[in-house]
Amino acid sequence: MTTPVSSLTATEIERTTALVREAGLAGESVRFVYVGLLEPHKQEVLAFRAGTGPRPDRRARVLLLDTATGAARDVTVDLTAGAVAAIAEVDGAHGGMPILVEEFVSVDGILAEEPAWVDALAKRGLTPEHVRCAPLSAGAFDLPGEEGRRIIRVLCFAALAPDDHIWAHPVDGLSAYVDLVGRKATEVIDVGVFPLPEEPSRFHLPQGRPAPLETLRPIEITQPDGPSFQVEGDRITWANWSFNFGFDAREGLVLHHLAYADPDHDGEVRPIVYRASIAEMVVPYGDPAPVRFWQNYFDTGEYLFGRFANSLTLGCDCLGEIHYVDVDLADEAGDVQRIPNAICLHEEDYGTLWKHTDIYTPNSAEVRRQRRLVISFFTTVGNYDYGFYWYLYLDGRIECEAKLTGILFTSAYRGLEEWPYASEVAPGLGAPFHQHLFSARLDMMVDGVRNAVEEVDAVRVPVSPENPYGNAFSYARTRITSEAEGVRSADASVGRTWHVVSTERTNRLGRPTGYVLRAEQNPTLLADPSSSIAARAAFTTRDLWVTRYAPEERYAAGEFVNQNPGGDGLPAYVAGDRPLDGEDVVLWHTFGVTHFPRPEDWPVMPVDHVRFSLTPYGFFDRNPTLNVPATTTDHCEGHPHHAD
Template sequence: MTILDPVAAPSATAPSDAHPLSSLTADEFLRVRDIVSAAPDFTPTTRFAYVGLDEPHKREVLAWQDGDGPLPERRVRALLLDMATGRSTDGIVSLTSGEIVSTFELDGSHGQLPVLIEEFEAIGEIVAADPRWVDALALRGCTPDNVVCVPLSAGYYGHPEEEGRRILRVLAFRQDHPGDHPWAHPVDGLSAYVDAANREVTRIVDAGIMEIPAESGNFDDPVVQGEPLTTLKPIVITQPEGPSFTVDGEWVSWANWRFQVGFDTREGLVLRQLSFTDAGEERPIIYRASINEMLVPYGDPSPVRFWQNYFDTGEYLFGRFTNTLALGCDCVGEIRYFDAVLADELGNPFTIENGICMHEEDYGTLWKHSDMFTGSNEVRRSRRLVISFFTTVGNYDYGFFWYLYLDGTIECEAKLTGILFTSAYPGLDADGNDYPFASEVAPGLGGPYHQHLFSARLDMMVDGLSNAVDEVDVARVPMGAGNEHGNAFTKQVTRLTSEQGAGRVADASVSRAWFISNTERRNRMGRPTSYALYPTESPVLLADEASSIAKRAEFATKHLFVTQYDPAERYAAGDFVHQNPGGDGITAFTAGDRPIDGEDIVVWHTFGPTHFPRPEDWPVMPVDYAKFTLKPHGFFGRNPALNIPAPGAAAHCAPGGHAGQDHAEHPGHAGHDHAEHGGHGLDDHGH
């Protein structure tokens, strides 16, 4: 990863490019390609399904940073697929020694490698060569030339003919002209199951002809958009002295925060070693934070849709679809971009320019009080540092925004936009009831009910490696002795002691939160230093617990899991998600019921919305939001933002003026929001 326009000279204390967690460079990707392709079992049809840093054990990295250990070996994980035979391998390459350290061949019993772009691109040709598919399209007034085929991950349903084969399931959408968005015209009632490796259709499912919705969904057509709104005036926010952050390679310092920015093909943006300097001491909070998995399960049980559930991280590697944001974009504030360097399916490096955006935002009032006794009248303004990226996975666009605040708060917010995955809407039944599994979003066009369930992997390090988790609920106190007037309430604290008991569900009725504390360190009141995880209460996976998807995605059945740290346990649904029958990921990680009280722990948090689509979500969806918050709770001895200077210039604090509007009162974000500016070039940024 590289940064454009570094804003400060390298710090004397910042790690160098030799840091064991530094992102892989283009030269390193080339070395991996050359080492792997020289192996005797590498063929002309072998493709690189994934190439990424094989991160050293946390303790090795920390020992090296403290000067107590050697520089860990630089290793890379490479997943390979032979397109001709389907042979799949999981290998480790040492860049230190220039050798392949290990190679493991997959047999498919625990899932397949992620779906390749090359496989996606071949699907249209494969189904067009099958006369059953062509005939079924003809019955619906279509041909292979006027439909687009959407290849989708298959899930696992025990079909005998699919065992050990790389399967994709296909739905079709009519496209009326080259500029027509086909999502408006689903060719419903029809799907094809395809063996991508052998290039054959294994099954055609024809559940009956349904009328293809005719109305255009071309949201980029000025006729569809309507008369432009002309009453909006410009909003301009500037930082005439430049941004407050400094950057040295991938390391960022801002206010009291310090951390490393990283990027991975599978997970996208990764933040490492987040720490907060308190009274001169750099105190660790999170060792590694990422969105490690994202599940989109659909709730329509129709014969051609029951299998719709996508793991956009594990099956599709959503990091590779990250949007480029153009320099010169007409956005607010001082923007700094990071490039992401990845490997393509031939092992060659490629660069996503400006893949990560970083900037500051004003965030209204930080703290304020007007005192009736002393006459004191003090106010401080809040701001936050935003680190974000946007990725487009098929029809949906997802932004992931990490926010760091001056008072030590950390937030992660997902922004969801793009186009609904559509169906034909069957209309009312004989009794006049609506179809129970989709909304009608346009005439004859359905938006199936679905969920977006994100898994955040939070490798915690609150003041060190000895951490524990308490579940904290508010509790009513019955009226009686000691509570004669019935006004009392208190908190109920439950220590989570082992992995099997740490699968927990959020509960708004008791204001449930999870406190992650250090079992060895105390604050000035003599209590453990801690951070509290505040979830947004929303449903977990709604599929039946006996369903295939529930077995494959146990992580999504709870809001919280806690595991003992193991560097091999990176993904909540397991390493190989595509066609995995279940039992991996969180299910396997917690099977040993390891202790988690006073241990080096990882917190897995599931969050995200349940979506009943609205007409207002069509033809392009306004941004929806999902988030969680980590707040210091006894981590500091007092308000850590007391020393924030008061607004200095009169123009910034003028009675009756328009400067410095309070973000809390005006919730539209003042800073650069990728959702507002697109991500594919200057035209998408309004130029």
């Protein structure tokens, strides 16, 4: 049985699209850009779960695009009532619909009929059949002739051989701007012919790699008695943890109702996070070339990266005792698209949990093993592959990790002195500098909905009568009282963290129960503050934004990101400067990678990692893992408490 926050089932997707068609909203040229659950208000869900309120209605959100006219609609379908409940026209002033796969596919044919494009290729000894177009989101630059148009920008790569990755052969100095509705190029930019990198990339074939490494032996991870987690529908319980999960075409994996059963309070199930997701991500490139200055991709808001989730493979993508979950989404025709094995769930050993051998207490030598529950998915957006992993640890810690791999987006290399915005990764092959910046939306609920956020910095204490030898240090704790104060930057020099504390519950020491957000302290957006991308991706300019919960505030860069000129999303959310102390708070954490590509990233990039964590701080009265049993398997040799 579905819960109020369960993702739409295949049956519900079919019913949703049928109701849209019955309402006359889906003609021959209309495409279903997005179909997903329109979640009820948080208070409605909590009241239903507590037995004090009715079951919320099931509603779906549908985004429609007429590919013939460019007309767009935002439709609400009431599945409980069996009717279309609301229709809003999307005029494009604050952005338009995400890009369709159908539109990607159409670009090659459009440009093959464009004389200026064909002539530019001929100058390089190429024809349209020799190249593959990379259709890319246009951004918003107030360029003449683009007003009111649905634009995509195009770079291209030479396809020199059927088994060769095109990314090895960028056709640099050339790009095109395409009107997707008018199906024509509005401009072809040709700034000069660059040498075409010729070295092939065939890493996917045996002849494209060195001889196999013969010394590696198999690693098998087994759980003879099966995994420790239980899955019932979309609810998972494991150790002291419980939560629900779902999947969305825009956000990908979504977690709900993260809670921990406190062993020192008779197993009381204590809420921590109401909802957690990756609400936005953007890849801003730092190459100012005339054919590349616009390269800034919002993989969630512009591309809906959840729909490109991979079907995972046992032993390759996931290792161990694996539970897979299929995902049902709507395709652009409104039909159900099933992605088998899209979500991976498993346990991992994670080394020592705690250990002590005491010289004063006889027979006191104890050690316990840490383990974590992993729920994850991988998605491929063009050249890059992204894995998103949520980890739950025995000691109450929550961690989110993004894994980045795939193939670099390449250019011709001009030399560092001439063009200091790219690395040479192979002979004549460049890779522009860029960032990958994610926004995690963390709808907090630490021991209830009344929370506060405090910024905590380490503080050096000067020599004084109280500190005569200068060894002392302490910390400063500053409560964030309003949204204007809640736009914060990390500071590694003081080890800055942010504590989310309950304003209604204290631990046995009389202090507020809480959780700490720990950031990795990496650079935020490096583009100039006056740039288009700084306006459009304002969330990336700070490490933390704190808002008060509002059901319509879903995405860090706003509802409609494609060709949005900026100002929507978090800047608009905090403009009202709502009070935060003792309120229902949402954290929006920016985390990411600044990538100066290296030769080792070519021809396929080893995984890079970036993460953050939520760690209990005074949430428990003491170490909550004292109930974890000692290891008793055959691997624990010589002593019942010996660590591997």
